[in-house]
Amino acid sequence: MNYIRLRKNYLSVENLSVQKLVKKYKTPFYCYSLSQLKDNFFTFRDCFKTVKPIICFSIKSNSNLTLLKELRKIGSGADVVSIGELLKATKAGINPKKIVFSGVGKTEEEIRIAIRKGVLLINIESESEASLINKISKQLSKKVSVGVRLNPNVIGKTNKKISTGGKDEKFGLVYNDFINLCKKIKKMKNLNLRGLSVHIGSQITSIVPFKKVLSVINKVIKKTNINFEFIDLGGGIGISYSKNEKKINLKQYCKMVAKFLKNKNSRIIFEPGRFIVGNTAILIAKIIYIKRSNNKNFIILDAGMNNLLRPALYDAQHSIVAIKKRGKFLGKNIKFVGPICESTDKFSTYRTFSQIKEGDCVGITNVGAYGMSLSSNYNTRPIVAEVLVNGSTHKIIRKRQSLENLVNN
């Protein structure tokens, strides 16, 4: 179900028209649908109900505290990659026994805090990291639950910049190194090897790479003869950013995982980010100017790459819709751009677009994942507000950064 959609030519979030919201909140701002968030989580959980995974929402995709609390209430755990994410997860009330800690560069401070909090697994990515965790665990007189991240040398068909499963990437350990490290960890007195983790990248819309991953894991298990209590399959499940984009067959993925689990005594962990939050938000922006230059219509928005980096970083396409649809814009070559002093500060281009004028607002769609979490103060612009809609009600879930705060450091 889509909770953010055009209703009688008005862009709406649940029961509220965006036109009403822009009268209340200063643009640009992120606007989320709570029902969409819950719906996505339940869709994911229900698709995989036969394998009963632990669902650890990947906080890097969106770390808004209110959203994390909502996810915790409906049963989510968390996948974290930094001390900040870990502390936010626990502040949101997520049980540490449902938190996995990933990342290639965990510092001593981060490891110490993760051990003290008692997270479910610290997913190790190198031999040096294993030794450090063992040393700290010994100092703290603990035996710590760890996983090891496998680099399966499987390339998920996705944007090169968000692909992590190839053997030349920095992530995880390739087959032989993985096996050797597992043997070493088994001998480390303060580590308890309980998990194997993988994550081959993001925005993957075919189940084929996931099938290959499962087959590599099977090979690894056979070779090591280790009964991993937890098999953490990471995230990566893609969403449709446009109507013609292919949708992944989650039911089929579940069947594959169920088959994989046969004769194993393991629990599956998933770390979905984008699937849970991707389509829950729009970035609402105002048109500051319409500039005609060299046969182009530049629609200059008050939102830029500091608010939504994905187009500049990954050439990602996010559809843009007028908050009130009015027939076709007569101009050609309509380029939505931001105000930032970088030529990569551009959003989508259209041949035709709904009639718009300076002062109108538009919504940049599907920005719930890696939208706000990748935003910055670049060009010394404030971090914008986040608004949550629930049915016919709305509230601020992150205040817009004040100019005073912005200039004080």
Ligand SMILES: Cc1ncc(COP(=O)(O)O)c(C=O)c1O
């Ligand atoms: C280790 C790990 N787990 C999970 C995710 C979440 O991925 P996605 O948002 O594509 O589900 C990422 C993101 O890249 C990741 O690096």
